[in-house]
Amino acid sequence: MEHSVAFIGLGAMGYRMAAHLPSTFKDVRVWNRSFEKAEAHSAQYGTRAVSLQDALQADFIFSCLPTSKEVESIIYSNNIKTGAIWIDCTSGVPESAKNLARYLEEKNVAFLDAPVSGQTIGAENATLTFMIGGQREAFDRAQAPIQCMGKLIQYVGESGAGFTVKAVNNTLLAAHLWAAAESFSLLKQQGVNLEAALACINASSGKSGVTENILAQRILNQSFPKTFALALLAKDTGIATDLAREQRLPIPMLALTQQFMQAAHVSDQDNSDFSAAVKLYEYMSNIKLEQ
CATH class of the missing domain: 3.40.50.720 (NAD(P)-binding Rossmann-like Domain)
Structure with a gap:
């Protein structure tokens, strides 16, 4: 049939x-x-x-x-x-x-x-x-x-489990993205070659999907190509934190990550790529994340 x-x-x-x-x-x-x-x-x-x-x-x-x-x-x-x-x-x-x-x-x-x-x-x-x-x-x-x-x-x-995994996955993505923005701004401020540092990190314990697939292709070249909207990432982090609060779990890191993503979404242009969240940290630090 x-x-x-x-x-x-x-x-x-x-x-x-x-x-x-x-x-x-x-x-x-x-x-x-x-x-x-x-x-x-x-x-x-x-x-x-x-x-x-x-x-x-x-x-x-x-x-x-x-x-x-x-x-x-x-x-x-x-x-x-x-x-x-x-x-x-x-x-x-x-x-x-x-x-x-x-x-x-x-x-x-x-x-x-x-x-x-x-x-x-x-x-x-x-x-x-x-x-x-x-x-x-x-x-x-x-x-x-x-x-x-x-x-x-x-x-x-069971029903709802798929959406829960996706919300947690994207919240981890957001946390890794923000941590990378802070960390690579520190490297640049110290005069470190960012591409060389990235190669070291991606062969070491500090690597993540962000360092392997996002930093070089989207951020260090300041291209921010639109593939997944920052607004949707902010939405997904909100879903995860809402779930955790409903269960009364202490989530200081996830909650802070969600606040950063929401602030980045509100402060940037409509339809920005999720990687453009780092622009908020660039503004805060007055350091542009490019090699």
């Missing part, structure tokens, strides 16, 4: 992710609020630009939207195919995932919270990491379409 797949939300990630589906599925439907983007995707990749109602009648429904609110708005106000599996790649709120899973279960629809990591290059190359929460049986049935887009596909627990 041929299954149909729909992809809702053709932003920077979704546009590239959906491009891999026609290699495995004949019936791939795409919808975007700006419908001309869906039409462009159809022309470029052989998908089918459809109405939202047609997209919601697919067997597998992917969504990749800015926040859980947009996903809730669609699900709560439309009819979805009975027996479908909804795979939400939004970096969403865990409590929302739990509520949507319960709501859809009553309609015989499974919901997986399935955020991704790997940025636009990972979406382009189908090497994304999927961290997935929800029913294990639905996870097993959804393997084929997810594998079109991902390299590591990990089941992490």
